[in-house]
Amino acid sequence: MFMHEEESHIEKIEDYKVGQNEFILNWIGQTGYVIKTTEGTIVCIDPYYSNSIERYDGRPSRRMWYNKFIIENFHPDLVLCSHDHLDHTDPETLPLIYAFSDAKFYGPNSSYQHMKNMKMSDDRVKKLNLNNSYKYKDVEFKTVFANHTEDSMGFIFEINDITLYFTGDTSLDSKLYEYKNYNIDIMISCINGKYNNLNVSEAAELAERLEVKLVIPMHYGLVTDNTVNVNTFINLFKKENINHLVMDVEKNYYISKNENKILVDRKDYK
Numbered sequence: 331m332f333m334h335e336e337e338s339h340i341e342k343i344e345d346y347k348v349g350q351n352e353f354i355l356n357w358i359g360q361t362g363y364v365i366k367t368t369e370g371t372i373v374c375i376d377p378y379y380s381n382s383i384e385r386y387d388g389r390p391s392r393r394m395w396y397n398k399f400i401i402e403n404f405h406p407d408l409v410l411c412s413h414d415h416l417d418h419t420d421p422e423t424l425p426l427i428y429a430f431s432d433a434k435f436y437g438p439n440s441s442y443q444h445m446k447n448m449k450m451s452d453d454r455v456k457k458l459n460l461n462n463s464y465k466y467k468d469v470e471f472k473t474v475f476a477n478h479t480e481d482s483m484g485f486i487f488e489i490n491d492i493t494l495y496f497t498g499d500t501s502l503d504s505k506l507y508e509y510k511n512y513n514i515d516i517m518i519s520c521i522n523g524k525y526n527n528l529n530v531s532e533a534a535e536l537a538e539r540l541e542v543k544l545v546i547p548m549h550y551g552l553v554t555d556n557t558v559n560v561n562t563f564i565n566l567f568k569k570e571n572i573n574h575l576v577m578d579v580e581k582n583y584y585i586s587k588n589e590n591k592i593l594v595d596r597k598d599y600k
């Protein structure tokens with residue numbers, strides 16, 4: 331069992347089977363997630379594998395921990411970037427994924443321009459427009475407004491019959507309340523409360539407005555000067571009685587829906 335705890339599920343994510351009505355969700359830190367669908371499509375959002383913020387921004391923003399997986403063993407089909415900040419469109423992470431996989435790279439114009447500067451070939455990059463729908467293999471998603479940078483965005487995925495909202499970086503804005511129309515099941519929300527992002531109580535406010543069934547916190551615990559104690563989140567969400575899931579990094583969580591309830595299975599025995 332101890333050996334298993336030392337293992338990253340990311341490197342071998344291609345080998346993990348995904349059933350008919352489920353998908354794998356794996357958190358790789360900050361706002362980075364990997365999704366694997368029933369058909370085996372692997373999508374990666376905002377991978378941040380390096381120490382770029384400290385290196386380029388000069389802030390006291392060293393990583394508190396490093397990923398376990400070896401990036402050359404990671405082969406996503408699609409990489410989505412939500413905006414052009416260093417921990418979301420990372421000039422050190424993206425070229426590595428590009429080199430070691432056949433992934434396509436999508437992002438809003440600001441991210442797209444960075445990708446072009448990284449000399450990615452035209453057939454592997456795509457500019458995302460706001461309020462558009464996209465389909466890549468069996469993954470469907472919409473790009474939605476996020477109040478953060480000029481062209482930052484969130485993503486609303488439809489996977490099987492589950493609607494998953496990734497807020498991206500955003501502050502609380504009444505425009506976000508309109509997403510109630512999407513009947514969101516799961517909201518992955520920033521909680522750091524700095525640099526124009528939702529704090530813990532704003533994330534709770536948004537979750538309640540959208541009547542989501544499950545909230546997963548992100549954007550904490552990685553960068554020294556831009557984090558929040560996750561216990562603040564846990565305490566408030568318990569008090570407000572909002573269903574939530576604090577994920578361990580680099581672990582596969584199998585997500586499904588049954589009779590309108592979201593089910594989460596670690597399947598750690600595998």
Ligand SMILES: [Zn+2]
Binds near residue numbers: 415499
């Ligand atoms: Zn940002």
Ligand SMILES: [Zn+2]
Binds near residue numbers: 417
């Ligand atoms: Zn950020």
